[in-house]
Amino acid sequence: MTEQTRDVKRGRWYPAPPPGLPGETGDTYTNRLLGSDKTGRVPYDHQRNRQCSIGYHSECSCGPACECPCHTDPWPTEAQIATLTEEQRAGAVTLAGLYDLPEASGFRVIVAAVEAMREWPMTRPWVELKEPLERVYQSELDAGFLADVSFALGFREAWKAEQERLKALVQDLHNSAGVGEDLG
Numbered sequence: 001m002t003e004q005t006r007d008v009k010r011g012r013w014y015p016a017p018p019p020g021l022p023g024e025t026g027d028t029y030t031n032r033l034l035g036s037d038k039t040g041r042v043p044y045d046h047q048r049n050r051q052c053s054i055g056y057h058s059e060c061s062c063g064p065a066c067e068c069p070c071h072t073d074p075w076p077t078e079a080q081i082a083t084l085t086e087e088q089r090a091g092a093v094t095l096a097g098l099y100d101l102p103e104a105s106g107f108r109v110i111v112a113a114v115e116a117m118r119e120w121p122m123t124r125p126w127v128e129l130k131e132p133l134e135r136v137y138q139s140e141l142d143a144g145f146l147a148d149v150s151f152a153l154g155f156r157e158a159w160k161a162e163q164e165r166l167k168a169l170v171q172d173l174h175n176s177a178g179v180g181e182d183l184g
């Protein structure tokens with residue numbers, strides 16, 4: 001799926017964008033993705049035009065050189081789309097807008113997610129959807145993207161409750177570890 005090249009992993013990075021590196025600002029991130037920093041740390045394993053490289057998929061002029069998956073991502077079938085609720089369809093459009101993806105990709109993600117959730121009921125789709133969606137796209141998907149897919153599917157409240165629970169857990173661990181302990 002990805003190969004390690006110095007400190008960046010090369011991959012498809014679609015539909016979620018590649019992660020930033022520690023200490024990277026918006027500008028240095030953009031320059032690295034474009035290759036204009038001349039460090040050879042472009043994370044894509046395929047050729048992308050400028051706009052697609054930095055996630056402005058809808059603005060790509062799509063010259064012949066651009067191999068970003070956004071230009072070839074297929075629409076789900078009408079039968080598949082017909083199984084979606086109104087809320088899920090709206091979520092597909094919202095997700096596409098959020099990441100500047102073509103609507104075909106928004107619908108493909110949501111259809112794949114809904115189909116996976118039909119196979120086993122998910123309580124934490126922001127974790128459980130990682131594997132089935134990465135299988136569809138052969139690309140790593142980050143936590144933020146998976147959370148946004150979960151929100152698009154109506155799981156925002158469940159996600160918030162989980163974040164609160166984790167925060168409390170970390171606080172407990174911190175308290176029981178004892179303050180002032182030498183961790184050197």
Ligand SMILES: [Zn+2]
Binds near residue numbers: 062068071
């Ligand atoms: Zn493109």
Ligand SMILES: [Zn+2]
Binds near residue numbers: 056057068071
């Ligand atoms: Zn693109």
